[in-house]
Every structure is written in C-alpha cells, then in structure tokens.
Amino acid sequence: MTKHQAPQIVDLMSSLPPHSEVTTALRKLADGPFRQVALTNSVMHVAEQQLRNAGIRELFDRVMSADSVRKLKPADVPYHAVATAFRALPSEVRLIAAHSWVITGALLTGCKAAFESHPGMVLSPIGRPSARHRRGQP
Template sequence: MIIALDINETLLDLSALDEPFREVFGSDSARRAWFTQMLQLSFVGGLTGAYVSFTEAQEAAFLMLASRQGLDLTFADADAMVDRMTRLPSHPEVPAALRRLKQAGTTIVALANSTQQVVEAQLDFAGIRQYFDAVYSADSIRQLKPAPAAYAMVAKNLGASMADIWLVAAHSWDVSGALAAGCSAAFVARSGEVPSPLGPQPAIVATDLDEVVRELLIRTPTTEAPFGHGSPAR
C-alpha cells in the first residue's frame, strides 16, 4: 500500500490566508472564492491543452477577484499573496497522524498540483517533510490532477500498480480523479465538504487525517516495506 497525500487543505490549513484576503478584499469569503477561481483556471488549462501551472492560476485568480471588485491591484500584489502559500501551518492532527503512518512502515508520498519548489517549501515550513518517502508534483509532467497521468506518475516512479495506491484528499475532484485512474481513495471532509455523489465512491470518508489513518492501518500490514527509493519525479 502506498499512501499518496494531497497537500493544500488536506494537510495544510488555508484558513491562515483568511485575514490577509480580508485585508485586501474586505470579505470573509474572498479566500475561498480565490481558490475556487484558481481551480477553474487550472482545469480549463488542462481541458483545452493550454497548460497553466498552479502558481500562474493562483496569480490570475487573484487579479480576477480584484477586477470584479474594481480594485487596482498588480502582479506584484498577486505574487505577494501567492507567496504566502509556502508558509501555511498544518492542520493540528496532521503531524501525529503522519508519524503513525511512518511508524507502521507505510510508504508515504506527497502528490500535489503545486510546483515541486512550492510543495517542498510548504512541507518544510509545516515541519512535516521528514514523514514523506517522496514528493511528487503533477506540474513536472504538465498534467495536473485529476488527470489520470498525475496518479499514474506515482505508480511508475515507485514501480507499483495503480491498485497499490491510496489517494487521500480533501477535494471531491481529486478523489474522483484517483478512483477513475484505478486507485483507492479516502476523503477528508474538511469544513463540511462532502464527496461527489457521481461515480465510484471513496472507501473511507472521515472528518480528519487521524481518523483516515486509523482506517488505513486496518487495511495494511504494519511491517510493509517502502517501494523503490522515494526519488521525486522531475
């Protein structure tokens, strides 16, 4: 069993950005509106074949939000806000939950849409990089999740089958993508989120990572050896 963990919202608490967004846009909902717009831009890039990195999508979404509100903001303003993505705390239960997985001998990898540089910085800042055998960025193959190639990249790099991989994420689109690609999946229901009712369903639905880990450890031997050498995809 390989546990592939999404990063933003699944492990890291984006509510740390609420106050900075409130200061700029004057709204408690601005950060969520920005993140939703960012996802839309990145998905459109994937569907049209005009690749857009997560960083580019985040900057563009910030400027779109500003334009809607008639605010005269610049790319420098967008860069300053987006840079905060590398300085997010983990959700409170995350370090202990990852430690339990590591102690059980489970292979743990990060699978993010953010660039390699950003996700490495995120994990370092949150103090949880040491729990991961490898860190993978779908940006490295220019096919972001939920494209099947993003999940297949993990299997290929670790010499495993898709059936060996469990995707853990707080986003229904990520879970749906993993299931469609042939992985198993666990959904972390952060902030009242729910899985999509369409298509295959995640085998685990839990309120936090600690509960997900408890369920995962029931399904895997505690002496499992990691696959491969954990070299990140480039």
C-alpha cells in the first residue's frame, strides 16, 4: 500500500454499510434499559464517520475510541474506560461483538459478552461468551 492509497482505504472503510440485522437489533436494544456505546479501535473521527455513513450513529448514546486511552482492544483499558465513563463496574458492562478477540478481552476484564455470529467469524475457545446469537435467530 502506498501513502496515496491509505486515505482511499480509510474512506472506503468509513462508508461500509452495517450488516443487515444491525439496525433492527440496535433499535430493539435502544428500547431496553441499557445505554448503548460503540467502543472501537478506530480513531474517533473515523468511528463517528463510519457510524454516520451507516445510518446508525443516532442509536448510540456515545462513541468511545480505544485510541483515547492509548490501548487497543483486547487490552482491558478500553473496557474499563467504558465502565468508568458510565460510573459502572466492568461486571455491569455488556458487549456484543462479531470478533472473538474482542469478546475475550471483554470477558477477561470482567464484562459480560455476547458473540454475534457472521459467516467466517469463529468463536475462540479462549473466551466463552455469556451469550451467543446466530444470524437469523431471534
């Protein structure tokens, strides 16, 4: 990759649509008792742009970047940052992700986690999620 290609790739990544079930699932979660936070390893401006372009930014109460704490997921620091920002214990934080390494980091931090299964994504035997959802199941 050349230095000229890097901005083009970031632009493409910033305009990816969400998986087909994401918007509906986020709307259902918004009707529940939980505050919704997008925790990303992306820098903040890219994360905000991705969520806006995907049409789902308004479904999150807050967007947090692991970059702001200078430790990327799966390190425990980003998960603790979410708990601290909402004056919660890690055990009160619930994470949903389609990447097993993110699930493992959350579980090792003391959070609860659910694995969202997508084609090509495999759950790691290192961290077993608190819940698991397969596409097409309620």
